Amino acid sequence: MLSQKTRYAIRAMQHLADRYGQGPIPLTDIAEKQNIPAKFLTVILSELSRYGIVASQRGKDGGYWLGVPPIDITYGDLIRIMRGSLALVPCASRFAHETCKNCLEEKDCRVRALMLQVRDATANLLDGVRLADRIDPVPAADGLEAADDLEVG
Secondary structure (H helix, E strand, C coil), X not given: CCCHHHHHHHHHHHHHHHCCCCCCECHHHHHHHHCCCHHHHHHHHHHHHHCCCEEEEXXXXXXXXXXXXXXXXXXXXXXXXXXXXXCCCHHHCXXXXXXXXXXXXXXXXXXXXXXXXXXXXXXXXXXXCECCCCCCCCCHHHHHHHHHCCCCC
16 A cells, blocks of 8 residues: 555645646645645655646745646655655565565565566556546445456456
8 A cells, every 4th residue: 555655645745746837835725735744744755746746836926836737747756755666565676576475486486477567567557647637536436336346367
């Protein structure tokens, strides 16, 4: 699951993407509209600024804005920055690979084989969707119905 910090980061970046080119957006505006605690948001935006995808200006007319165009930022990028990996288990990570403790040899592990497929499918999806892309909200009931229709062969 995504951490609360990662979800806040995504919502803050969506907020900035929706206002791309409008100049600095006050922290209080982002925090209020996205329901993110201001102190936590400050930490998140500071971390994102270290990667150059968020810029800021202090002072009365200050705020935050995207440091790069929203077309150049994928959701995969954001999750990797905030979480370190898209993989659900450490042995399936491309960039933060670790051998799992108390597990089988990787060459014999069917869980790892499945998680590699999950990671690749997740990466394909998240790396193909950019902050500039329109994403319409889906009512909660629709998402649950789709999950209920999942068939395992």
